[in-house]
Amino acid sequence: MNDELTGEVTRGARALVVYPQMRGRGDLDPEARLEEARGLAAAIGLVVAEAMAIPIREPRAGTLFGEGQIQNISVACELNEAELIIVDGSLSAIQQRNLEEKLKRKVIDRTGLILEIFGERAATAEGRLQVELAHLDYQAGRLVRSWTHLERQRGGFGFLGGPGETQIEADRRMIRDRMAKIRRELEQVRRTRGLHRDRRDKAPWPIVALVGYTNAGKSTLFNYLTGAEVMAEDLLFATLDPTMRAIRLPAVEKAILSDTVGFISDLPTQLVAAFRATLEEVNAADVILHVRDIANPDTESQKRQVLDVLADLGVIDGEGGSEEEGETALGIPIIEVWNKWDLLTPMQADELRDVMAQRPDEVIVPLSARTGMGCEFLLETIGATLTSDAKVYTFVIPAADGQRIAFLHARGEVLSEEDAGAGDQGPLLRLQVRLAERELGRFSAL
Template sequence: MNELDTHVTRAWVLHPDIHADRQGRKAIDALHEAVALAAALPDLEVVGSETVRLPKPHAGMLFGSGKIAELKAKFKEAEIDLVLVDGPVTPVQQRNLEKEWGVKLLDRTGLILEIFSNRAATREGVLQVEMAALTYQRTRLVRAWTHLERQRGGLGFVGGPGETQIEADRRAIDEQLVSLKKQLEKVVKTRTLHRAGRAKVPYPIVALVGYTNAGKSTLFNRLTGAEVLVKDMLFATLDPTMRSVQLEDGPEVILSDTVGFISDLPTELVASFRATLEEVLAADVIVHVRDISHEESEIQAKDVREILDSLGVDEETPQLEVWNKIDRLDPEARDALMQRAEREPSILPISAITGDGLPQFLLAVTKALGAEKRTDTLTVPYSDGRRRAWLFEKGLILEESQDENGYTLTVRWSDKDKHQFNRL
């Protein structure tokens, strides 16, 4: 092995296909997603992957003895350093499998935490990841386990196993959690002040949400010209990025790009990342971006809707569903989709890569905001200079003339503008 290879971790991905847990998602698709998750970690090479059919998990070792021996031989031959199990693994199972196979092991939650830790860019994101990781580690302190070992990235507490050490570890974690919560509260308070500042400028917020890797960041970049991290990997974006966008026939809006959702998102992360997703709760319009070229697009969309519901999104907040990546469809499938979109206005097919469908999408955003503009002619008496000045201040007047009745104005405005004008 040369010096360039010394930092590459050789990994094998396993997806336990547990009969009792099947919910319509194909095991092979779940395995592909798990491999894509693993690819999101730097300096990690996925050497092999497979699904393992299980009638039910074995309490102590997860898999049966025959499969464990078979896998051990594969891992030894392939010189595997890390095994990633796409599902929950108990602390006892993890300890036993690591001992049997002579490798490190991460379950799905541990893997996602590693990715989040690697991707978090803002102070808030870092704090949230640390809290989620500590909450996860706290649940894995069990009797007769050799506590948080340094080589697995734990907290490095000194001492041996046993109930006393577990309680000491748990207390230390709780103290760190309290400290992190205080720090996070300060950061969230700052974000709240920033959001209150934006509310005074009253720019509507349009939040992009969707399954991870659906193309949200690509769409965000195309609309704003920003250089948000865009990679064909899961969880490329973790912290919301916000930019202003001037709609061609509507108002200026703030566009927010958020972390991608994923099925079976660990509960620790849903809770810890709530502050990051507060921009979604504050949004005037939520745009759900789907990868329509993905064969499990409908299942992914269902996962996104469930997470939005769990976050407590207001049912009255308008939601648009954008079907992205139509450039990846074969001509026949694309034609069928476009014909369906003509019949169903709620379907917004686009390609963030080529720009196809973006004018129709932006018009739909304008309509959802109730900000679609139209041209009207009105007469303002000479005595009503305040209302005329307001129209000029807002930049709504296209033409103006005068006669004995007052000012005749041609204005281009939205229903919201008209309502505000009538209240003056």
């Protein structure tokens, strides 16, 4: 784990989780939030000795918590032999430093914890760049804590020389330079992704993007549908780097399924910005599968968090209203996948069926990615969604034009294919194809 954030704390260390329950944040269930924080800690091998919610009426500028609350946290640490305190909220650099001084223990906030997880999990070069950028952005604001012992001036002499550059200023400059270099590299990644998307638009296959709250079961569903072996554990942020595999669908020869990073409440702003290049894949999708852990009591709150991130990316409007009608602001159809149906009681399942009946305009598919129940129906639904506005067209194409013929087979349903004589470019083929309107536009651009 990163020394700048965690000092001597290592995997297996005992941690106390504290959730500051702010006034006016009644939409978040404290128990659900504590359970999520336990999952975050477990994701990097920490042992949660105790988890507690502390109501905050007026946040203290210097410590967030009041003196009595800090004393209670200290006692809880002693009783549970906790080496580390995780504050499941945002701490300023000053608050973090002051709490460490008062509690005599390492303190990290939610942002620092999530950055640790992302730092461990990022597998691709792009993912590691994004994590480093987010980490540097976070670290830059905490140099006051990390480097107070180096706050000394260098250079200058007498009263004419003036103050030299302090160590903290030098480190901030180095961080700024490194962040600028990473941003340039990530911009190149975005350009490369844009070229890849342009290439995909011209040919082969539609893109189906999986999105959802972390641990909703996206990777398990991805593995079931593709036969891949993407890491799919009962851990938050099991998947960080986008993974793509081909799947076969009814009425569509092939599609590309893309697994993305899971969303989470209060995702650090540094990470929303840093992972924009990864999540931009969603903007290029032909269909979005919003995977929900429907057995989670906090599933509606999780859905709102996902919609907030999609709105931040410009996929849906700011209110999330477009998704309620089954389509994003970009015109991308959304299928809501209610996963972990096998964990519901019969009464819960009946209640949710009633909910589905009351939402006839939305496309909802209940399933269990673990058992496979409902997955075939999901594939049929994806295929039907991709061809929902399809019409039958007749095309006469040179037999040698492999790219356009392959496009029609991949993106549409070829109903018939026959010789159509010869033309200036040699033998011709006549194809009758059921094709969606958006695919017709892409075909015309070839």
